[in-house]
Amino acid sequence: MTASAEARETALIAAQAAADKLATDVSIVDVSERLAITDAFVLASAPSERQVQSIVDEVEERLREHGVKPVRREGVSEARWVLLDFVDVVxxxxxxxxxxxxxxxxxxxxxxxxxFVDRAAPAEAGTAETPAEAPAEGAAPDSGAADPSAR
Structure with a gap:
C-alpha cells in the first residue's frame, strides 16, 4: 500500500510551504507500508528557532487554506523540533x-x-551548457587536448 493521493497532495503542499519559507533539506517520505497511523512524513530543517516557527506557521496557514488542520502540535514552544500531525501526513x-x-x-x-521539487527554486546549476563550455559547432567535444594514447 502506498500513500493515498490525498496524503500525497497534502504532503506536497506542506513541503512547498516549508520551502517558500526557506526551509532546507525538504523531503517527503512515504511511510504508509511501515506505519498504520500515517501515510507520509514531511521533513524540513531551519538554522534557527525563529525560522522553524516561521516555517511551521506557513505550513499550517497553507494547509488551512486547503481545509486541513492539525489534530496535534508538539514542540511549538521550544521550536527546535516541531511536529504537526495532520493524520495522513505528519x-x-x-x-x-x-x-x-x-x-x-x-x-x-x-x-x-x-x-518534491521546489517550484520557486532556480533551475539546477549545470543543466545547461554555458557558451564557454559548449564545443564549437563542428568541433570534436575534446578537441582542446591531445590524446596521448593516439600516438
Missing part, C-alpha cells in the same frame, strides 16, 4: 542540529521517497 520541522542528530531519513531509509 510534518517534522527541525532545527538543523536536531535534524543531523536524529537523522530521520536514516531511520526511514527503507521507505520510498515522494518526489
Amino acid at each position: 510534518v517534522h520541522v527541525q532545527h538543523a542540529e536536531e535534524r543531523a542528530y536524529y537523522a530521520l531519513e536514516r531511520l526511514w531509509k527503507d521507505c520510498p521517497v515522494i518526489p
Whole structure:
C-alpha cells in the first residue's frame, strides 16, 4: 500500500510551504507500508528557532487554506523540533542540529521517497551548457587536448 493521493497532495503542499519559507533539506517520505497511523512524513530543517516557527506557521496557514488542520502540535514552544500531525501526513520541522542528530531519513531509509521539487527554486546549476563550455559547432567535444594514447 502506498500513500493515498490525498496524503500525497497534502504532503506536497506542506513541503512547498516549508520551502517558500526557506526551509532546507525538504523531503517527503512515504511511510504508509511501515506505519498504520500515517501515510507520509514531511521533513524540513531551519538554522534557527525563529525560522522553524516561521516555517511551521506557513505550513499550517497553507494547509488551512486547503481545509486541513492539525489534530496535534508538539514542540511549538521550544521550536527546535516541531511536529504537526495532520493524520495522513505528519510534518517534522527541525532545527538543523536536531535534524543531523536524529537523522530521520536514516531511520526511514527503507521507505520510498515522494518526489518534491521546489517550484520557486532556480533551475539546477549545470543543466545547461554555458557558451564557454559548449564545443564549437563542428568541433570534436575534446578537441582542446591531445590524446596521448593516439600516438
